[in-house]
Amino acid sequence: MTKMKLVMVGNGMAGVRTLEELLKIAPDLYDITVFGAEPHPNYNRILLSPVLAGEQTIPEIVLNPLAWYAEHGITLHLGKTVAQIDRVRRVVRASDGTEAAYDRLLVATGSTPFILPVPGKSLEGVIGYRDIADTEAMIDAATKYKHAVVIGGGLLGLEAANGLMLRGMKVTVVHIAPWLMERQLDDVAGGLLRKSLSDRGLDFLIGAQTESLVGDAGDGGAGRVKAVRFKDGTQVPADLVVMAAGIRPNTALAEAAGLHCQRGITVTDTLQTVTDARIWAVGECAAHRGIAYGLVAPLFEQAKVCATHLAEFGIGRYLGSQVSTKLKVTGIDLFSAGDFMGGAGCDEIVLSDPQGGVYKKLVIKDDKLVGACLYGDTVDGSWYFKLLREGRSVSDIRDRLMFGESSLGDAGHQGQNKAAAMADADEVCGCNGVTKGTICKAIKDKGLFTLDDVRKHTKASASCGSCTGLVEQIIMATAGGDYSTTPKKKGMCGCTDHSHGDVRESIRQLHLLTIADIQRALSWRTPDGCSSCRPALNYYLISTWPKEAKDDPQSRYINERSHANIQKDGTYSVIPRMWGGETTAAELRRIADVVDKYKIPTVKVTGGQRIDLLGVKKEDLQDVWRDIGMPSGHAYAKALRTVKTCVGSEWCRFGTQDSTQMGKDLERGLWRMYAPHKVKLAVSGCPRNCAESGIKDVGIIGVDSGWELYVGGNGGIKTEAGQFFCKVRTSDEVMEMSGAFLQLYREEGWYLERTVHWIARVGLDTIKQRVLDDVANRKALWERLQFALDGEPDPWFEHDKAAVDTRQFIPLVPA
Amino acid sequence: MSDWKAICRIDDIPVLGARRVRRPAGVDVAVFRTADDRVFALLDRCPHKGGPLSQGIVFGEHVACPLHNWAISLVDGEARAPDIGCATRFAVRVEDGEVSLLAGEVETLAVDDAASAGVDPATARRMTEEVSSCAQSQDPRVEKTIPIVSA
Numbered sequence: 001m002t003k004m005k006l007v008m009v010g011n012g013m014a015g016v017r018t019l020e021e022l023l024k025i026a027p028d029l030y031d032i033t034v035f036g037a038e039p040h041p042n043y044n045r046i047l048l049s050p051v052l053a054g055e056q057t058i059p060e061i062v063l064n065p066l067a068w069y070a071e072h073g074i075t076l077h078l079g080k081t082v083a084q085i086d087r088v089r090r091v092v093r094a095s096d097g098t099e100a101a102y103d104r105l106l107v108a109t110g111s112t113p114f115i116l117p118v119p120g121k122s123l124e125g126v127i128g129y130r131d132i133a134d135t136e137a138m139i140d141a142a143t144k145y146k147h148a149v150v151i152g153g154g155l156l157g158l159e160a161a162n163g164l165m166l167r168g169m170k171v172t173v174v175h176i177a178p179w180l181m182e183r184q185l186d187d188v189a190g191g192l193l194r195k196s197l198s199d200r201g202l203d204f205l206i207g208a209q210t211e212s213l214v215g216d217a218g219d220g221g222a223g224r225v226k227a228v229r230f231k232d233g234t235q236v237p238a239d240l241v242v243m244a245a246g247i248r249p250n251t252a253l254a255e256a257a258g259l260h261c262q263r264g265i266t267v268t269d270t271l272q273t274v275t276d277a278r279i280w281a282v283g284e285c286a287a288h289r290g291i292a293y294g295l296v297a298p299l300f301e302q303a304k305v306c307a308t309h310l311a312e313f314g315i316g317r318y319l320g321s322q323v324s325t326k327l328k329v330t331g332i333d334l335f336s337a338g339d340f341m342g343g344a345g346c347d348e349i350v351l352s353d354p355q356g357g358v359y360k361k362l363v364i365k366d367d368k369l370v371g372a373c374l375y376g377d378t379v380d381g382s383w384y385f386k387l388l389r390e391g392r393s394v395s396d397i398r399d400r401l402m403f404g405e406s407s408l409g410d411a412g413h414q415g416q417n418k419a420a421a422m423a424d425a426d427e428v429c430g431c432n433g434v435t436k437g438t439i440c441k442a443i444k445d446k447g448l449f450t451l452d453d454v455r456k457h458t459k460a461s462a463s464c465g466s467c468t469g470l471v472e473q474i475i476m477a478t479a480g481g482d483y484s485t486t487p488k489k490k491g492m493c494g495c496t497d498h499s500h501g502d503v504r505e506s507i508r509q510l511h512l513l514t515i516a517d518i519q520r521a522l523s524w525r526t527p528d529g530c531s532s533c534r535p536a537l538n539y540y541l542i543s544t545w546p547k548e549a550k551d552d553p554q555s556r557y558i559n560e561r562s563h564a565n566i567q568k569d570g571t572y573s574v575i576p577r578m579w580g581g582e583t584t585a586a587e588l589r590r591i592a593d594v595v596d597k598y599k600i601p602t603v604k605v606t607g608g609q610r611i612d613l614l615g616v617k618k619e620d621l622q623d624v625w626r627d628i629g630m631p632s633g634h635a636y637a638k639a640l641r642t643v644k645t646c647v648g649s650e651w652c653r654f655g656t657q658d659s660t661q662m663g664k665d666l667e668r669g670l671w672r673m674y675a676p677h678k679v680k681l682a683v684s685g686c687p688r689n690c691a692e693s694g695i696k697d698v699g700i701i702g703v704d705s706g707w708e709l710y711v712g713g714n715g716g717i718k719t720e721a722g723q724f725f726c727k728v729r730t731s732d733e734v735m736e737m738s739g740a741f742l743q744l745y746r747e748e749g750w751y752l753e754r755t756v757h758w759i760a761r762v763g764l765d766t767i768k769q770r771v772l773d774d775v776a777n778r779k780a781l782w783e784r785l786q787f788a789l790d791g792e793p794d795p796w797f798e799h800d801k802a803a804v805d806t807r808q809f810i811p812l813v814p815a
Numbered sequence: 816m817s818d819w820k821a822i823c824r825i826d827d828i829p830v831l832g833a834r835r836v837r838r839p840a841g842v843d844v845a846v847f848r849t850a851d852d853r854v855f856a857l858l859d860r861c862p863h864k865g866g867p868l869s870q871g872i873v874f875g876e877h878v879a880c881p882l883h884n885w886a887i888s889l890v891d892g893e894a895r896a897p898d899i900g901c902a903t904r905f906a907v908r909v910e911d912g913e914v915s916l917l918a919g920e921v922e923t924l925a926v927d928d929a930a931s932a933g934v935d936p937a938t939a940r941r942m943t944e945e946v947s948s949c950a951q952s953q954d955p956r957v958e959k960t961i962p963i964v965s966a
Contacts, residue, residue: 446897456897457897526874526875527850527875528831528850528874528875529874530874530875530877530879530886531871531872531874531879531884531886532884534872534874535872553829554829554830554831554832554872554873555831555872556872557872557881558870558871558872558881561870562870566867566870566881566882568864568882569865570865570866570867570870805829805832807827807829807834808834811834811835811836811837811843812822812823812827812834812835812836812837812846813836813837814820814821814822814836814838814916814918814921815820815821
């Protein structure tokens with residue numbers, strides 16, 4: 001069978017990335033031909049600035065060497081510009097006459113620099129800043145000439161100016177707007193940037209309007225450029241003029257072929273052109289929903305989607321990206337995103353230290369972060385960007401917002417905030433033990449660009465995420481990559497585009513009762529889900545339809561399937577339940593006997609006031625449970641773990657309430673309660689708070705006149721103090737308030753979302769309104785929880801009822 | 816190939832689940848059953864840090880390791896990219912609902928594989944180092960040939 005022919009016009013980053021993605025999933029579908037106007041294989045265009053600055057070399061920035069094309073059987077025409085697309089005959093023709101027929105055509109022609117239409121624009125020594133040839137021309141000019149003028153004080157212009165200056169030229173930046181990078185910075189940050197660059201030796205002409213370029217031959221209209229003249233009659237000497245006043249999507253070829261173009265080649269969410277179903281377009285030349293993106297992360301997202309359609313999988317849609325900006329000038333940290341200018345209806349929080357070179361502005365509207373502009377200290381940029389994308393209310397953290405994520409109690413990277421200052425051996429990600437050197441090496445060796453790539457390959461910032469800012473700085477410095485993310489509504493996993501919220505809603509609305517039902521109703525892409533969606537779906541079913549939906553043990557993580565906690569060596573830990581943390585001599589004796597009988601290597605007291613037996617073999621689990629004769633502690637489950645207590649008024653000379661009894665009552669009332677994530681409670685008998693109620697999902701503190709309830713506390717990766725929820729008089733009220741709060745969390749929280757994150761997502765005020773103010777709703781929640789828990793089995797003793805497959809404890813032995 | 820050894824009935828393995836097969840020597844073998852009743856067998860040891868694959872969640876033609884969620888292909892034992900590693904495969908026959916492994920493989924295949932459940936700390940450390948050095952290797956195609964230990 002002959003293969004289909006895929007022709008790609010353009011040999012740049014977005015196009016080649018599309019081919020890479022395509023070859024990964026459908027390596028043999030097409031005969032591929034690529035036309036590149038430049039005489040080079042695909043290289044990292046973003047790194048031209050470091051090349052210009054002398055920090056990297058051209059061979060270092062090549063992404064796909066010629067051998068790559070050969071290895072994949074790609075016919076490569078370098079240095080050939082495609083002059084015509086004949087859509088009737090389905091042939092493209094290069095200016096030298098080379099032809100290639102196509103079944104599918106991928107247009108990835110990128111963009112071209114905008115050249116100011118002024119007299120003298122065609123003089124020798126006047127260039128744009130786009131490709132290797134431009135870069136080499138600049139490097140060459142720097143060895144022969146003295147004066148350079150860069151027109152345009154935006155991102156690209158400043159990078160060019162910085163590079164030329166480092167190569168020894170006297171550089172003047174001409175910028176028509178009132179301050180530098182006006183599309184990314186506000187006036188103050190623009191001013192700081194200008195000061196910093198001036199200190200390095202750049203000259204600026206702000207607000208100057210270029211009238212013409214003057215040549216050195218004849219009447220000044222020919223030969224090589226020698227000066228730039230402005231509307232006010234002044235002029236500056238210039239042996240080299242770099243036009244960096246913007247880029248335009250390169251659509252000439254597409255327009256000539258009759259493809260609809262508006263601010264770029266118009267494409268759909270599948271990157272197909274709207275005009276011709278055989279033609280796709282990706283990258284800077286494509287206009288998706290009216291936007292042509294110029295940053296690498298959105299283009300790579302497009303590449304991925306486009307590849308799945310070229311591969312005839314027909315899945316995936318590109319939904320657009322939100323972007324943020326960083327400047328690639330070594331030693332200057334700058335970040336901006338969103339509506340950083342503010343204006344009517346917006347509040348601004350500003351920190352300004354011109355002497356120290358630090359400026360931060362956060363723009364808040366309707367209690368949400370809508371924009372950020374940072375100069376000098378950008379480590380929190382990614383965090384602000386995340387808040388901005390999520391659109392969550394920041395009212396609860398507003399007072400600390402300016403001081404960054406670390407002010408909310410971070411741990412794991414020793415408070416570092418400048419990746420450049422770190423040594424290769426320094427640990428960046430404390431969760432996964434990843435050093436700066438490892439990250440740099442992975443970026444270089446594997447050609448990574450985005451945060452997601454780096455997370456997948458190195459696991460850095462893949463766990464708690466508190467080092468995300470550092471990792472992004474490293475990506476920026478090493479690959480010149482940027483980051484951006486598709487809109488905030490994220491699919492649960494690769495199996496579906498539906499978000500957790502959508503799925504929960506559908507289960508309720510459509511009364512879905514099995515995982516298969518959900519996957520059918522919501523068109524799952526995979527036949528039986530994956531290890532990340534199945535446990536979530538199973539939880540959603542049993543929490544939404546208790547007594548009705550059937551628990552599926554094969555969709556539970558191993559700990560909840562074997563009712564013990566798997567350890568790194570494949571053995572398990574067993575933690576029996578001790579109500580309120582109280583035990584007896586008889587229980588301790590049984591535990592001691594079990595430790596001896598089953599040769600359990602380690603016995604440990606846990607932070608939740610229980611006893612942990614570590615190193616139990618799976619074959620012994622059932623016997624251990626039986627011999628201990630205590631209920632399951634659920635220490636392995638996304639469920640109620642423990643209710644920690646202090647001794648309280650029974651013994652303590654300061655105690656005002658019987659916290660131990662309250663804790664026992666709560667634990668007996670709530671045990672066997674599965675939840676989106678683990679749930680921990682604590683009860684202290686007085687405000688001295690010996691049970692650490694301030695860092696529990698529900699923390700209760702006895703006071704003389706009753707009990708105070710705090711919610712959303714967490715002692716984990718980010719220490720979160722619980723927020724005050726309510727004060728009640730009686731222990732019955734404590735039960736009802738705690739139960740109703742937890743039931744709401746069970747019904748509406750997303751899987752693996754702790755209470756603190758759930759509260760942050762929906763807002764404490766909403767929860768208070770539904771639990772505290774709406775009495776009928778509270779009673780209903782509390783009743784639904786009791787209904788769900790009534791008759792729930794103890795999985796250690798009621799195997800059948802708890803759907804414990806006991807075959808798992810017995811290894812098969814060949815006959 | 817007459818030395819097939821009966822292990823269990825297919826119904827002894829939960830759908831989308833696994834059982835462990837104890838061997839005279841060496842690490843257990845995990846036998847998996849997919850949603851469409853196909854049966855696969857791998858050494859019960861994740862190429863990453865030795866996690867028992869039999870305890871993982873089975874989906875499609877993959878199992879997710881219970882320790883760090885690497886997805887291992889049941890078909891060829893390969894870890895899903897970008898992770899790199901390979902679990903040893905065992906031949907399986909299902910006839911009239913009876914699941915069998917090759918006697919020779921049960922007795923000898925990958926029995927020297929040091930890292931069994933309950934490894935001593937020194938062994939565990941060595942495993943970790945081996946794996947991390949794999950992960951840093953640049954050409955994944957080279958890796959593919961290494962982990963498939965022949966009998």
